[in-house]
Amino acid sequence: MPKVTYIEHNGTEHAVEVPVGLSVMRGAVDNNVPGIDADCGGECACATCHVFVDPAWEARTGTPSEQEASMLSFAATKQDNSRLSCQIEMTAALDGLVVRMPEAQH
Amino acid sequence: MEPATARVVIIGAGHAGSNAAAFLRQYGWPGEIILLGEEPVLPYHRPPLSKAWLKGEATAESLALRPAEFYGKQHVTLHLGTPAEAIDRGAKTLRLAGGEALAYDHLILATGARARRIPLPGADLPLVHTLRNAADADRLKAGIGPGRRVVVIGAGWIGLEVAASARALGAAATVLEAQDRVLARVASPALSAFVDAAHRRRGVDLRLRVGIEAIEPDAVRLADGTRIPADLVLLGVGAVAEDALARAAGLAEPGGGIRVDGSARTADPAIHAIGDCTIRPLPGGAMGRLESVPSATEQAKQAAADLCGRPVPAPEVCWFWSDQYELRIQVAGLAQGAAQGVVRGDPAAGDRLAVFHLDAAGAVQAVEAVNAAPEFMAGKRLIALGRPVPAARLADPATPLAALATA
Numbered sequence: 345m346p347k348v349t350y351i352e353h354n355g356t357e358h359a360v361e362v363p364v365g366l367s368v369m370r371g372a373v374d375n376n377v378p379g380i381d382a383d384c385g386g387e388c389a390c391a392t393c394h395v396f397v398d399p400a401w402e403a404r405t406g407t408p409s410e411q412e413a414s415m416l417s418f419a420a421t422k423q424d425n426s427r428l429s430c431q432i433e434m435t436a437a438l439d440g441l442v443v444r445m446p447e448a449q450h
Numbered sequence: 451m452e453p454a455t456a457r458v459v460i461i462g463a464g465h466a467g468s469n470a471a472a473f474l475r476q477y478g479w480p481g482e483i484i485l486l487g488e489e490p491v492l493p494y495h496r497p498p499l500s501k502a503w504l505k506g507e508a509t510a511e512s513l514a515l516r517p518a519e520f521y522g523k524q525h526v527t528l529h530l531g532t533p534a535e536a537i538d539r540g541a542k543t544l545r546l547a548g549g550e551a552l553a554y555d556h557l558i559l560a561t562g563a564r565a566r567r568i569p570l571p572g573a574d575l576p577l578v579h580t581l582r583n584a585a586d587a588d589r590l591k592a593g594i595g596p597g598r599r600v601v602v603i604g605a606g607w608i609g610l611e612v613a614a615s616a617r618a619l620g621a622a623a624t625v626l627e628a629q630d631r632v633l634a635r636v637a638s639p640a641l642s643a644f645v646d647a648a649h650r651r652r653g654v655d656l657r658l659r660v661g662i663e664a665i666e667p668d669a670v671r672l673a674d675g676t677r678i679p680a681d682l683v684l685l686g687v688g689a690v691a692e693d694a695l696a697r698a699a700g701l702a703e704p705g706g707g708i709r710v711d712g713s714a715r716t717a718d719p720a721i722h723a724i725g726d727c728t729i730r731p732l733p734g735g736a737m738g739r740l741e742s743v744p745s746a747t748e749q750a751k752q753a754a755a756d757l758c759g760r761p762v763p764a765p766e767v768c769w770f771w772s773d774q775y776e777l778r779i780q781v782a783g784l785a786q787g788a789a790q791g792v793v794r795g796d797p798a799a800g801d802r803l804a805v806f807h808l809d810a811a812g813a814v815q816a817v818e819a820v821n822a823a824p825e826f827m828a829g830k831r832l833i834a835l836g837r838p839v840p841a842a843r844l845a846d847p848a849t850p851l852a853a854l855a856t857a
Contacts, residue, residue: 375520383743385495389780417852418828
């Protein structure tokens with residue numbers, strides 16, 4: 345099963361297995377990884393599953409949809425590699441993905 | 451920090467209760483965590499019940515907040531189908547259904563809310579439904595389909611979402627509302643008007659300022675004598691705090707609800723309360739209920755942080771969302787008491803609306819957005835920043851939101 349490494353703002357790393365087809369958000373929630381709130385449960389309505397995709401993985405995670413980009417546009421901690429993790433679906437090609445969490449989700 | 455033997459018992463396994471269990475572990479709670487759920491199913495997402503679940507677009511798996519194995523892995527003892535029946539605050543013990551006693555060191559009440567019932571003749575007929583939980587949603591789902599006549603009493607969020615889902619499923623939908631506009635209690639007149647038009651355009655028979663005389667086995671009879679034929683009636687007239695346990699233990703307010711502070715503490719130092727059952731501090735300093743998933747999550751964090759000796763998170767900007775047809779409605783802050791409403795752009799131009807509500811000092815206190823995520827997010831940010839914004843620039847779509855909302 346592909347692995348994702350989630351790195352908290354304080355540097356704590358969590359390497360967890362995330363089944364193909366689930367979102368990167370779901371992988372964090374299902375394993376109680378701190379720093380991803382996911383209030384809306386993956387509806388792209390809240391921007392509380394914000395992550396920074398490690399630069400080495402940006403090309404493979406793709407680009408945000410218009411809705412996702414809108415939701416990210418005013419996130420307090422937005423960077424060029426910001427994504428909503430509920431919108432990144434796990435695939436075999438993403439095995440080894442590294443994402444970092446902002447200090448807070450709102 | 452508490453001794454490793456300290457036991458937290460959480461009553462209620464909805465969004466609030468199950469998130470509290472998760473946050474307690476994230477924050478390092480060393481002791482036992484017992485989560486008691488009244489319903490027989492794994493804790494699940496409630497918002498889809500009136501939308502994706504009703505329309506058959508969700509599965510039990512996608513509805514679950516977390517997979518079954520989560521609880522074991524996190525050392526959370528989950529007892530489903532196990533309502534608590536009484537709290538003995540002196541002995542710090544619960545009595546469970548069946549008579550079993552369960553001791554606690556700390557208790558978190560997360561008992562939620564139940565659908566308000568109104569004393570209407572016929573309200574207990576089999577065609578009448580309410581919608582709070584998965585069992586309600588399953589019954590409702592079985593009764594909505596092509597050609598069925600659905601009558602919704604109450605044009606609040608739940609009622610309108612069910613009307614939208616009913617239309618999507620090919621049913622006829624009538625919505626009856628006593629007030630002079632939809633969402634009268636929770637939205638500004640501008641948002642009400644927009645949502646009203648959206649429903650009428652999609653064939654909903656929306657009737658405002660109507661009194662209801664009675665529900666009959668196959669119709670709803672209005673005060674003026676009109677009979678509206680119905681195969682199914684949804685009562686969507688609000689929710690009341692589920693505070694019976696707390697009330698019997700002397701912790702509920704006379705008017706309903708469990709009063710808590712910004713750390714989710716009740717009057718009993720061994721008891722926190724979170725989610726829809728609480729009366730909590732609101733933006734602006736008043737106390738009130740705030741029925742929403744984000745509020746439940748925020749209070750779950752407060753209680754978990756407080757119990758784990760961590761600083762309680764700063765007050766959040768409260769927010770809410772609703773999906774109806776292809777409309778995504780997002781609201782942040784509370785618009786009540788605002789000095790001025792500013793509509794950005796032209797709401798007549800299409801399925802899009804953004805209304806900013808400014809306080810007396812000219813700062814944004816709330817934003818209502820329909821299919822307008824940038825305005826919603828910018829508004830949420832402006833509420834958090836709390837500084838005055840020129841209304842004319844906010845109203846003018848030519849002024850980039852970024853110029854207003856980035857500090």
